[in-house]
Amino acid sequence: xxxxxxxxxxxxxxxxxxxxxxxxxxxxxxxxxxxxxxxxxxxxxxxxxxxxxxxxxxxxxxxxxxxxxxxxxxxxxxxxxxxxxxxxxxxxxxxxxxxxxxxxxxxxxxxxxxxxxxxxxx
Amino acid sequence: xxxxxxxxxxxxxxxxxxxxxxxxxxxxxxxxxxxxxxxxxxxxxxxxxxxxxxxxxxxxxxxxxxxxxxxxxxxxxxxxxxxxxxxxxxxxxxxxxxxxxxxxxxxxxxxxxxxxxxxxxxxxxxxxxxxxxxxxxxxxxxxxxxxxxxxxxxxxxxxxxxx
Numbered sequence: 528x529x530x531x532x533x534x535x536x537x538x539x540x541x542x543x544x545x546x547x548x549x550x551x552x553x554x555x556x557x558x559x560x561x562x563x564x565x566x567x568x569x570x571x572x573x574x575x576x577x578x579x580x581x582x583x584x585x586x587x588x589x590x591x592x593x594x595x596x597x598x599x600x601x602x603x604x605x606x607x608x609x610x611x612x613x614x615x616x617x618x619x620x621x622x623x624x625x626x627x628x629x630x631x632x633x634x635x636x637x638x639x640x641x642x643x644x645x646x647x648x649x
Numbered sequence: 650x651x652x653x654x655x656x657x658x659x660x661x662x663x664x665x666x667x668x669x670x671x672x673x674x675x676x677x678x679x680x681x682x683x684x685x686x687x688x689x690x691x692x693x694x695x696x697x698x699x700x701x702x703x704x705x706x707x708x709x710x711x712x713x714x715x716x717x718x719x720x721x722x723x724x725x726x727x728x729x730x731x732x733x734x735x736x737x738x739x740x741x742x743x744x745x746x747x748x749x750x751x752x753x754x755x756x757x758x759x760x761x762x763x764x765x766x767x768x769x770x771x772x773x774x775x776x777x778x779x780x781x782x783x784x785x786x787x788x789x790x791x792x793x794x795x796x797x798x799x800x801x802x803x804x805x806x807x808x809x810x811x812x
Contacts (some may be wrong), residue, residue: 558681559710577710583689584679588687 531648535563538644548629550608553622554615554645555579562649563618568606579622582610598636613638616646651698656691656751658734658743659728661707664758664786665689668728669704671786671793676702684708688718695801709738716742724803725753726796727778735772743775744765753804756796757783761805779803 539552543565553564553572559580560574587589601612608626611634615621622643625634657665666689669676673691680686689704703722704716715738725748727739742748755769755778769781780799784792 557686558684559686559708574713577686577706578713581683581706581711581714584681584687588677588679603765611713 532563535645535648536565538648539563539565542623542637542641546625546634548626549623549634549637551624552641553579554649555620555622557583558589559620566624574624579612579620583614583620586612591649602628610615611635611638611648613642615642616649619645619649621645651700651801651804652702653723654703655700655724655726655800655804656719656722656748657702657704657726657728658715658739659707660730660733660739661709663707663728663730663736664760665704665707665728667760668726668756668758668786668793669702671789672702672797678704686711687714693797693800698801700800700804705742707736707738712742719748722748722751724800725751726800726809727753727755729755729757729769731757731759731783735770740772740774752779752806754779754796754799754803755781756786757781759783759785 535554542552543549551566551570553575554562554565555576556562559577559579561576564572566572582601587598590596590598590610598614603610608624609629611623613621621638623634623638657669666678666685669689669691672729675695676689676691678685678689685704687706691702693700693702703718714798719742755802757769771777782792782796786793
């Protein structure tokens, strides 16, 4: 269990350090509990995790209601950057925060790889 | 024409989703493993008037979701398990803007189990509820008709008169 937690932490650290403008990442259970996180200091990871679960759930239902197929990503853009959620296996969500100048294509590509790795560890 | 929002609050497992489902057959529940993680939603209609009923997730860690859902609320239903102390998360939510001046009713939910009646202990930090209901939601009976009536009344009161 501890080894898995360390491995998850390593995947997140790699994602944050190797992807330009990615400022933090967390893997959260679909019911809103943080599994591992590399978030900026001062971030309340419990609140962030609960909101991620709620956003994912709303995204899934919206995609279903509007017949957009299975949810792949939830994307929020604020004045100072992005919040992106991506399913990581059936039990978890990968959440990334990125700066306003982030190249979204690159972020999404790196997130997809990380989400696949994390799904094997959850 | 009334278009108003009623928020259903209370601790986890109190029966908020059941209440909303029983009030309106066409309700939506966003849950994981039977626990609400985002919200419940239903619409009630009366003539040309409509009431949006929104249920919050009750687990303590969903406080930020509750705070977001509280915006624009006109009346509250507090679902309360019998015999227990008032849920601190709910009291906290009701003490501050935007809910502190919003009229509320309490529903002590017996969940179909005969329970020795224990009066709802109103927290000293909150104003008195407009009414305290006691019973169970399912199957829908006169008690939910009464609840629905009082909700329509509460959202019809012009805001300054509530204070």
